[in-house]
Amino acid sequence: MAEFEFETEGVVKKFMFLNRKAPYGTIYALEVLETVLISAAFDQEVCLAFVDDGVYQIMKGCDTAETSGMKNFSKTYRALEGYDIEQLFVEKESMEARGLSEDNFIVDVQVIPASEMATLIAGQDVVISG
Amino acid sequence: MLHIVAKSPFERNALESCLRLSEPGSPILFIEDGVYGALDNTAMSESVKTAMADRSFYVLSADIKARGVTEQVIDGIELVDYEGFVDLVVDKGPSNTWL
Numbered sequence: 622m623a624e625f626e627f628e629t630e631g632v633v634k635k636f637m638f639l640n641r642k643a644p645y646g647t648i649y650a651l652e653v654l655e656t657v658l659i660s661a662a663f664d665q666e667v668c669l670a671f672v673d674d675g676v677y678q679i680m681k682g683c684d685t686a687e688t689s690g691m692k693n694f695s696k697t698y699r700a701l702e703g704y705d706i707e708q709l710f711v712e713k714e715s716m717e718a719r720g721l722s723e724d725n726f727i728v729d730v731q732v733i734p735a736s737e738m739a740t741l742i743a744g745q746d747v748v749i750s751g
Numbered sequence: 752m753l754h755i756v757a758k759s760p761f762e763r764n765a766l767e768s769c770l771r772l773s774e775p776g777s778p779i780l781f782i783e784d785g786v787y788g789a790l791d792n793t794a795m796s797e798s799v800k801t802a803m804a805d806r807s808f809y810v811l812s813a814d815i816k817a818r819g820v821t822e823q824v825i826d827g828i829e830l831v832d833y834e835g836f837v838d839l840v841v842d843k844g845p846s847n848t849w850l
Contacts, residue, residue, distance in 0.1 A: 639847065641768065673768055714771070735771050743752045743774045748847035 634746035636660055636667045640675030642751060644695065645685065650678045651694055653751035658697075661704035668708035669701070670738060671730070672715045679711075679726045698728050712738045753778050753839055753846040756785035760795045765849035770798060775805040778843045780836070781828075782811045785849075789815065790823040803827055811836055 638657050642649040660667050671679060683695040701707070709730045716722070716732060723732060733741070742748060754773045760766040766788040769779060779802075781789045788795055789810040799808065803825075812830040815821050824830070831839065840846055 641850070672772065673764060712772070739772045739774045742772060742847065743777070745752070745845065747845055748752070750848055750850060 634665055635744065636665050636747045636749065637742060637745040638667070638669045639742065639748055639750040640669065640671050640678055641673040643674040643677040644680075644683070645688070645691055649751040650675070651692070653749065654678075654694060654697055656749060657701065657706065658704065661701075661706060667706050668710060668741075669706065670710045670712070670741065672712040672738065674719075676711055676715050676719060676721060679709075679728055679730065680721075681725060681727045683727075695727060701728070710738065710741060753780060753843040755780045755782055755846055755848040756788055757783045757848055757850055759784040760788040761793075763850075766795060767798070769849045770802050773806065778807045778809065778839060780809040780811065780831070780839055782814050782836075786810050786815045786818060786820070789825060789828050790820055791825045792823065796825060799825060799828075809835070809839060 638653050640650060640653055644650040657667065657669065679698050680695070683693060685691040685693040701709070709728055711726070711730045711732045713732050713734045723730065752773070754769050754777055756766050756769050756779060758765040762784070765785065773779065788799060789808065790796065808828040809831045810824060810828055812832050815824060815830065
């Protein structure tokens with residue numbers, strides 16, 4: 622069988638995973654997180670953004686033990702560092718609208734206002750939203 | 752960056768968040784139930800009209816026609832067909848979809 626070499630080798634694009642959904646009510650958050658982990662294999666410039674109910678994805682203390690068959694993936698966010706994914710951004714307005722502060726989050730994040738988040742989004746090559 | 756809004760503003764905050772998190776100058780396209788955000792005389796119309804000062808708005812004609820609300824589209828929002836949709840993605844992309 623022939624071995625293929627991708628011509629895209631060396632091409633690094635800016636990827637943003639834009640999280641806007643709460644974690645355990647729908648499958649969006651888990652699906653995006655799994656895609657993030659896959660993307661780590663491709664040596665791209667990856668960042669994660671948490672806006673709207675997406676900020677609830679990184680809450681400390683999530684415990685799904687008493688839900689039926691819902692896998693607790695909250696701690697996976699802490700593993701992202703091990704995949705060299707260290708750019709995590711939270712929109713300040715979304716955080717404050719939910720009565721939260723950085724202390725509520727399971728990972729270290731950079732809290733930025735909406736205007737900065739807009740600039741960050743505009744500067745991406747690829748945005749994957751969920 | 753082309754912003755695509757695909758959900759009704761009366762069910763979700765997709766449009767509201769898009770307006771907050773898109774840069775001035777951004778093109779915004781309404782598709783699917785997002786087309787209800789393109790309508791005049793609604794609770795969202797003023798927000799959209801304000802944003803029209805520095806953003807260009809488009810609505811997918813097939814989706815607006817399917818819902819029987821073509822007459823209610825805000826003046827100045829451009830109707831595009833599927834070819835126009837493709838042109839927007841090619842010319843103004845990459846894109847992000849607000850769900």
